[in-house]
Amino acid sequence: MATAIRSYAKINIGLKIGPKREDGFHELRTIYQTIELADMVRVDFQRGVGIDINCKDNRVPSDESNTCWRVADRVLKALKTRGKVKITIEKNLPVQGGLGAASSNAVATMIALEKELKRQLSAEDRLRIAAEVGSDLPLFLMGGTVLGTGRGEQVFPLQDLPSFHCVVATPDVGVSTPVAFAEWDKKWPAKLSRHHLTDPDSSDRINTFSRSVYEWLNGSNFSATGVPSQGWDRAEALLLDLVRTGIENDFESVVFPKYPAIREVKRALERSGAKYVSLSGSGSAVYGLFTDQETATQAARQLSENDVPAQATVTLPRARYWSELFPAAKTYEMGRDAKIG
Numbered sequence: 001m002a003t004a005i006r007s008y009a010k011i012n013i014g015l016k017i018g019p020k021r022e023d024g025f026h027e028l029r030t031i032y033q034t035i036e037l038a039d040m041v042r043v044d045f046q047r048g049v050g051i052d053i054n055c056k057d058n059r060v061p062s063d064e065s066n067t068c069w070r071v072a073d074r075v076l077k078a079l080k081t082r083g084k085v086k087i088t089i090e091k092n093l094p095v096q097g098g099l100g101a102a103s104s105n106a107v108a109t110m111i112a113l114e115k116e117l118k119r120q121l122s123a124e125d126r127l128r129i130a131a132e133v134g135s136d137l138p139l140f141l142m143g144g145t146v147l148g149t150g151r152g153e154q155v156f157p158l159q160d161l162p163s164f165h166c167v168v169a170t171p172d173v174g175v176s177t178p179v180a181f182a183e184w185d186k187k188w189p190a191k192l193s194r195h196h197l198t199d200p201d202s203s204d205r206i207n208t209f210s211r212s213v214y215e216w217l218n219g220s221n222f223s224a225t226g227v228p229s230q231g232w233d234r235a236e237a238l239l240l241d242l243v244r245t246g247i248e249n250d251f252e253s254v255v256f257p258k259y260p261a262i263r264e265v266k267r268a269l270e271r272s273g274a275k276y277v278s279l280s281g282s283g284s285a286v287y288g289l290f291t292d293q294e295t296a297t298q299a300a301r302q303l304s305e306n307d308v309p310a311q312a313t314v315t316l317p318r319a320r321y322w323s324e325l326f327p328a329a330k331t332y333e334m335g336r337d338a339k340i341g
């Protein structure tokens with residue numbers, strides 16, 4: 001019997017693009033936050049050889065370009081095991097939506113395949129394989145609220161934020177992350193300095209983002225007056241502080257001009273009462289954070305009535321992320337001795 005596992009999505013609470021590195025990637029800073037929306041992945045290990053991927057969405061590749069295929073291949077090699085791996089992906093999350101669906105599917109494949117094999121990789125091997133396959137994968141080996149640095153693959157667990165009501169809108173537009181980075185490079189061309197590319201302005205943006213995040217999270221421990229208050233609503237204050245500290249997604253400056261319809265979705269969420277609205281990743285998904293379920297549900301309904309697919313959900317703290325991965329059994333958990341970063 002195949003192992004079924006939920007493959008949760010993520011949003012980016014702020015994303016700063018830094019200088020281009022010698023390996024061709026950009027330095028990034030972001031806060032990842034897992035949310036309750038999910039695909040379902042089923043993994044079956046049998047006698048034979050090969051890796052088969054099945055998905056009714058024909059935009060999902062079924063060959064070695066699929067992140068699930070690449071992860072499964074590396075897991076088999078790391079565990080020195082041969083066999084037939086069948087992976088079935090039930091899509092609920094958008095393709096090229098900025099919600100990390102392909103990366104989450106791949107990590108779900110890793111965890112489910114370990115369960116099928118009744119063997120576990122070391123924490124170091126999990127992180128190594130995840131980082132080799134893609135920048136967003138390591139965050140899904142943590143869940144909850146996560147700081148991402150490097151090209152996004154260096155992850156550090158943060159204290160979980162309070163659970164927020166969230167509306168995720170997914171306009172029918174596919175945004176290519178490499179194309180979005182190319183547009184960014186046109187806007188902010190790197191400067192050649194000695195033997196590598198640098199951009200002092202983008203380095204300053206990275207540092208500013210880090211200070212803003214520190215200010216935001218540090219301020220969350222106090223009321224608006226700076227004095228701790230037992231009756232104070234920490235979640236609501238955090239949302240208000242997000243706007244005050246100017247934590248934004250740099251991709252908006254290049255994605256919105258190219259795709260005005262996505263900008264209009266952000267404006268619609270702002271009008272609907274969201275306290276904070278942002279593009280997730282390079283898009284096309286746009287999310288809004290709300291202080292109450294009723295307003296969030298109404299906002300999702302209004303967007304859907306205007307032909308913009310939208311769902312009301314909640315952010316997913318780390319403990320719930322791990323306890324609810326498997327629909328039937330809730331026994332698997334990532335090794336707590338993992339070294340992150």
